[in-house]
Every structure is written in C-alpha cells, then in structure tokens.
Amino acid sequence: MISSVSFNRPKHFDLDLIFDCGQSFRFVKSSDCSYSGIAYGKAVDFIQEDDKITIVGADECDFESIWKSYLALDIDYSALRNEILSSRPDDEVLKNAMEFGSGIRLLRQEKWETLCSFIISQNNNIPRIRSLVEAISREYGDKAESYSVGDFYSFPSAEKVAEIGIDKLRELKVGFRVPYIHDAATKVASGEIDLDAIGKLPTDELLTALMSIKGVGLKVASCVALFAYGRLDCFPIDVWVKRVLEKYYPDGFDHTALPNTAGLVQQYLFYYERFRQ
DNA sequence: GGGCAGGTCTAAG
C-alpha cells in the first residue's frame, strides 16, 4: 500500500520551475510529468494538478516533519512578491522576470548535500552536476525505500565521505573539486563545522563559516545559505546573474535594500536570463 | 582539437 499526501496548490507554486530553476539536482521529470527524486532520505514523486499537489510515497508524518519545510509551505509567496514590487515599483525588468518565474519557490534542502552539490557546481554544467551528485549517492549513499520502479539513493553523510577518502572520490571523476569535498567532509565530520549550529548565526557569520571550507567562496556559500538555510537575504552572483545585472542595471543593483527578498529576486533574474527562449 | 560550463585558489602586480 503506497501512501500519499495531497495539499492545495499555492498560488505561486509550479513544479517545473521549482525543479528546473537550478536550485536542486536530485529530481527528474518522468514521462507522466511528475517529478521523482529523493530528499531527507525519502524517495517521493511530486504530482501537480491545477488545484492540488500530491506527494506519492509520503505519509502525514513525513509531510509535517519534512515536506512542509522542504517546499517552504510556511512562506507566503504572494506577500514576498508584493514586497518586491513595492520595493522596486519602477523596475520593469524585474516585473517581467517575476511574471516569467511566477511559480518559483525556494526549497529548504539538506545542508550537507547542498554544500557538496554547489562545490561540485563550480566551473561545471548542470547535466554533469546532476550526474556527479547521482554517482556519489549511488556509490556511497543508502538506498531508500521506493514505492515504484527505479532506485533512489541518499547523498552519503559527511562521515561517510570523509571515510572513503580522496582516492575513491577521484574515481568518481569529480576532478579538481576532490580536495574541496574532502576538506568539507573532514571539517563537518570532525565537528569543526556544525552545519546545524551555524544555522543559528546571522547571515554574514554563516557565510564566513561556510567559506572556511576550501573551495567554498562567496557564491557557493550564498547558494547554500539560500537553498538549504532559507536565507532570503542572500544574493548569489554567478555568471548569469552578473550578465543580467550588467545588461539591465548598469548603474548597479543594491540587493542589500531587499533584506527579506533578495534571494528570491536573484532566482527570478537568474531564471529569466538563463531560460528565456 | 579548442572552447566552454551556476567558481575558487594561487601567484603575481
């Protein structure tokens, strides 16, 4: 008996945008247009209809303890969007980007996996990032109970990654990022960095803590803070955002004036520049 | 074959 949970689809909630806007690498669209993948050790299938979302493979307990938070169902996106519009009433570019990315929602993903995923993302492309995260999980993660065909493996813990060592990491073709991942694993496994504890720090200190890991600069740290810690004041600047800022905001774009929404604005601008046409 | 991809490190001015 497969359990499932449904809830009313919020106004700004579109699986295609949520899983295609580059924040997550573990969910893939099936032929039936649902999204299958794994998070927090649970393999699930998200199904979208006009008025409701169904999570196949989840029960009420998981919904309360995992998926509500993962999907950021506690966040009022209409309110966030209104706040953005009132902060930048004359910004037509942003208005278009918000329309284009209307269904985007920032997930709250697993901290350790997000950290590794974005270390891997540097100087890399999205299909390869996906396949590397998948390969590491398949090789060293735990197989999740699955409701359907296909295997889903959790991303291995920091302890596990520290234990397997750099030679085994190299075999996975992670390339020059091997020492970075190893350093992250060592620091997290030893307790030198406590990923949960640093979640209590103000954002600038959280970023500093993350950047003490070799191979983690401001961009990767900002992505982790935004996609795993839900820090909406973070504004990761990658090549695409840099490009869109130079193109439309030659006089500069002060994201610090958007303390509650900067990260969402970043996603709208990124998605607009990256996926339009 | 050379260029490129959700960056960062290092060495050099």
Place this chain on the structure above:
DNA sequence: CTTAGACCTGCC
C-alpha cells in the same frame, strides 16, 4: 587589493 591563469571532465 585587484586580476590573470589554471583547473578535472565531458560534451559540443
């Protein structure tokens, strides 16, 4: 303090 190069790997 700012800035080129280099960097694994795979796909074009």
